[in-house]
Amino acid sequence: MAWDPEKDVVKVDRGPEPGGVGAIYRVFGETLRGLRTTFGRVAEGTYTVEYPEEKTPVYPRFRGRHKLHRFEDTGLEKCVGCSLCAAACPSKCIRVVAAENTPEHQVSAGERYAEVYEINMARCIFCGYCEVACPFDAITMGNDYELADYSRSDLIFTKEMLLADPPEHTPLRREGE
Amino acid sequence: MESTLVMIVKSIVIFAFILQIVPIILLAERKLLGRFQSRIGPNRVGPKGLLQPLADVFKLLSKEASAPATAVPWMMAIAPVISIVTAVATLAIIPFGPFDAWGGEFGLYGIDVPIALLYFFAFGSLGFYGLVLGGWASGSKYSFLGAMRAAAQLISYEVALGLSLLGVAMTAGSLSLVDIVEAQDGMWYVVPQFVGFCIFMVAGFAETARAPFDLPEGDAEIVGGYNTEYGGMRFGSFFMAEYIEVIVISAIAAACFLGGWHGPGPVALAPLWMFLKLMAGVFFFIWIRASLPRLRYDQLMSFGWKVLLPLATLNVLVTAFVLVAT
Incomplete structure (x- = not known):
């Protein structure tokens, strides 16, 4: 069977070329996306377990004292x-x-x-x-x-x-x- | 015209206001950064962590102001002073209300200088001297790198910052912030000058040297940048100057683009509207800091020179054409 070089080509997804007018759009778009992501965390609330006051429950088979x-x-x-x-x-x-x-x-x-x-x-x-x-x-x-x-x-x-x-x-x- | 007594009282009020507002913003930033990262933020000192800024200041006050053997001590000592004095001086021109908002012969601003915008640029640039001088006088390589970055950042952004406000100055026909706010009675300048507003905010972030343009500090790669060798209240002064500059940039943005003290309700509420707009700006600063990573050094330079500057120039040209045509 002859070697088919096409099979060995790894497909790489590259990002768009930097610069140009598209870059301005991308910069703003991605910035807004970042801002939305962080604001989503505010809306979501916190995950903190305030340890000495509240304790994470352990599993029944947890090996402690x-x-x-x-x-x-x-x-x-x-x-x-x-x-x-x-x-x-x-x-x-x-x-x-x-x-x-x-x-x-x-x-x-x-x-x-x-x-x-x-x-x-x-x-x-x-x-x-x-x-x-x-x-x-x-x-x-x-x-x-x-x-x-x-x-x-x-x-x-x-x-x-x-x-x-x-x-x-x-x-x-x-x-x- | 205002009497000397009124001027003295106003300067005291401005000082008191800022010294009260900085710790509040400090706490708000730490709390908000926590929320942005799904954390709670400081909540150990005092009820709900309200005394955290006090604890921070006490900690800084109790620290030694040390200097490396290679430093130039007197320059190192005056650098934070330059930073904080220029930052506080800019506050004098922030207008919180018109001349007779609360009755009587005084306006709710420090002084109404006819060259307010130039005054703002002058002190904003002088503020950077504090950073550059502090970094250079520290006699440490990281401080020096931070100082170099501060200088490069300053020249990349100062022009765009100036040009972004030129559109506003041309539309209002005045450099005085009071006149500019009064000219926005009908429409806020953020609508006709939207591009200018965007450029001003971006360049403003660079001006305050905060994320994503905190290259002079750059804690990840150059330790602390210009303030690496600083400790105690000298560091605290740099820190405070940074926050005052955030207030100043937010206030200038509110006054020049967001209609300043204009808002619904009687004119006596003017300071409230100005304050709310200012705080919205501060919130935006914190939000951006929580969201965006620091830019690479060359990206910052090419962004400043190749994008912001041409865009700002274009904005000024278009504004000039429109003004002449109409």
Whole structure:
């Protein structure tokens, strides 16, 4: 098959040549179009979300601050101190020290409980592997993202902080929104 | 004729008016620019951000007026003064009403000079000296580039600006702004002098060195242009002079083309109409700034010399023919 140079020609849409009488018309036309475009934005209104006052709702599967859970009926902690979350954590930000439950001091439903459970939020990358690794659904990712603080040591969240409800709830998007 | 006392009171009123109006325009510009870009604009300082200009001025006042080692300090100090003095001086000729609008022996303008338009051109050109001198005396390459641009822009536009108003002066048969406004009793000059109006607005944008002709500033390519090395209230003076010039150009456009103080209602409302037309001009300035990108340097020059100047000359010639023929 013979080479057809026509096929290789790329069609380029060039603008009109600059200058001439047409240019004056184009300049005015395009200027008016630009003015209309910007005025359209005024008519449209603003899109600003004034952040500290109003918060953008997050999606239900948004991975924010972790939560530790208790059984709702007995009030016992779900965490049994198995350290699987710490093992799964890619940034090594979870520290678990386990201790034995005794009949007088029953903290969790299993044989052992987490005496120390700390998450270093300065290192956490919010990947959610801890949630996946947990065999008892004791840790889940919450929806809160306002975690800034003034010092690194304040970013180490203890078990009590993770068990408690966050002081402010992040607005959540409804399903399909 | 007006007494000396009236003159002094009028000059104080004009000064007070301008010093009050500049922060309002500053805030209006920032708010409007926000709206034009689907934003809200400043709203943190005071209710609805109304105290934002005050905060800006306090910030500028608290800054140091530094100068590079290569600068010429005394020239650097007088450049903003030239800019602001020439800008304020032009305000004196803006007419807000006829001679006895509010009764009494005074007109609602600073002075009614018989050469008002020449006065306006003279001070407008002198204002550019502030830019050029400031840029040159800063002793920095960006400032120098900005100053060169200011000079080139000035000579490209000043002639077209003058010729665009010549048509008006010929039609009214006077250079006095009061006479020009009074001659527009029947019809605003924007109708017979439409081409002149367009040329005046375009050249006026160049005269105020605002977008899309803000080449002397050109923050994207030459940092801040002529005011790169300026800080504190010296920069503030340049800034304020720019806004006063916007007011002046809008006021001259309103007086020469949009019928000045003429409008429905009693003659006592004259200043209101003038003010509304002036503010419409300022709004147009802000609107254009939000819409159009800065021109390239050579585009600006060729536009000034090859389009505006011939067009303005043609406008003057046609106006002269029509005036002689009728």
